[in-house]
Amino acid sequence: MMILGIESSCDDTSVALLDITDDHIEILAEKTASQIDVHKKYGGVVPEIAGRKHAEKIIPLVEYILEEVKVTKPDVIAVTSGPGLITGLVVGVETAKTLSYLWNVPIVSVNHIEGHIHSVLIGQQSTDYRLQTKQKMGSVVRSPLSVDFPTLSLIASGGHTELILSKEQGAYEKLGGTVDDAAGECFDKAAKLLGFDYPGGPKISQYAETGNPHAIEFPRPMINSKDFNFSFAGLKTSALYWLRDNKLSAMNVIPYKLPTGVYGQMQEPPTINDFCASFEQAIVDVLVTKTLTAVKKYKPKTVTLGGGVSANVKLRNTLVEAIKHHSPLCTFYFPLSTYCMDNAAMIAVAGYHRAKNKKFTPWDKLEADPNWKIYNPHPSSKL
Ligand code: KG4
Ligand code: ZN
Numbered sequence: 001m002m003i004l005g006i007e008s009s010c011d012d013t014s015v016a017l018l019d020i021t022d023d024h025i026e027i028l029a030e031k032t033a034s035q036i037d038v039h040k041k042y043g044g045v046v047p048e049i050a051g052r053k054h055a056e057k058i059i060p061l062v063e064y065i066l067e068e069v070k071v072t073k074p075d076v077i078a079v080t081s082g083p084g085l086i087t088g089l090v091v092g093v094e095t096a097k098t099l100s101y102l103w104n105v106p107i108v109s110v111n112h113i114e115g116h117i118h119s120v121l122i123g124q125q126s127t128d129y130r131l132q133t134k135q136k137m138g139s140v141v142r143s144p145l146s147v148d149f150p151t152l153s154l155i156a157s158g159g160h161t162e163l164i165l166s167k168e169q170g171a172y173e174k175l176g177g178t179v180d181d182a183a184g185e186c187f188d189k190a191a192k193l194l195g196f197d198y199p200g201g202p203k204i205s206q207y208a209e210t211g212n213p214h215a216i217e218f219p220r221p222m223i224n225s226k227d228f229n230f231s232f233a234g235l236k237t238s239a240l241y242w243l244r245d246n247k248l249s250a251m252n253v254i255p256y257k258l259p260t261g262v263y264g265q266m267q268e269p270p271t272i273n274d275f276c277a278s279f280e281q282a283i284v285d286v287l288v289t290k291t292l293t294a295v296k297k298y299k300p301k302t303v304t305l306g307g308g309v310s311a312n313v314k315l316r317n318t319l320v321e322a323i324k325h326h327s328p329l330c331t332f333y334f335p336l337s338t339y340c341m342d343n344a345a346m347i348a349v350a351g352y353h354r355a356k357n358k359k360f361t362p363w364d365k366l367e368a369d370p371n372w373k374i375y376n377p378h379p380s381s382k383l
Contacts, residue, residue, distance in 0.1 A: 007080045012034050082370055161178040164374065165300070204280055208273065211273030213280065216242060216274065217278070220282055287315060291319060
């Protein structure tokens, strides 16, 4: 089945054409227009600008993809209809509706988080060595289209931090989520304090590589709470206070070593690398501890990681080791780095099962829903 994926829920306009069957996923063409350069001067995504940029890019991207593969239309259109920024979602949804009407091709409506959950299936990387043989073949990424259930997914991105349990394909149960900032948002806000460009998560993890993760004792909010919720706002605030108490401002942090830590134990003053490593370690500890607690309670056969923060190497490695140690029979999957960030290929993959079961949404009934929760009934089930 040839599926055209469309994603525009945040600051990436992405279109991809995939050939998907029960046995394989083949990416025929894909292209993403990132808006990072536009938003970084504002320190974050500006919804109105995002909407305009999506509108400028989306049709040229569709044209490019179809020309690349030399087809006139796909069999199905899979589009992200929520959650996300309404200014971006409406562009993708209205484009899908127009193309559906013009081409007489059905639409499947896809939840953005469901897309991130399925991102691990593209060119699978897992702790199961049998699957690692099915890796990249030239420019085409092939993968089988299944994981063992129950599956526990940790989705950590700029807008979301959620633990989701899936007992069967397409059924989702929320175990917990952030009560304030998302993990990626926390990385980005701390990065902004340091004077790094948006999105600052990758920069913090780059500096952290050579820092001491125990140099500064940042809090691990809610790490021992009985539920599976997260809270990162306090961690961000404590990073702010740490910088303020040490009389640092964004501009003078970067070129110089930080003064001796407030905990006063260190011989050497903490460096910017130490600050980043300690901050990263606090976020990783919380994410890994909560995931592991859920693994122990729900005993999933599979754990998957997804969302922009899944690109963080420390998080991946710590989670791999923790799962290997506590649940050696559980397989851990994480996305190829290209598919950690928002992309249309994961939307097409997530839409495949719905399309296979003909759960289409008529174009005149499709609506963008910025607050669509993955564990709530699919909007098309109300039709
Ligand atoms: O999934 P995504 O592309 O967009 C959203 O749906 O939010 O995630 C973007 C987020 C940003 O907050 C970015 O700073 C974070 O993912 N991120 C990282 C890393 N790479 C991207 N955070 C920590 N370490 C990284 N290596
Ligand atoms: Zn995302």
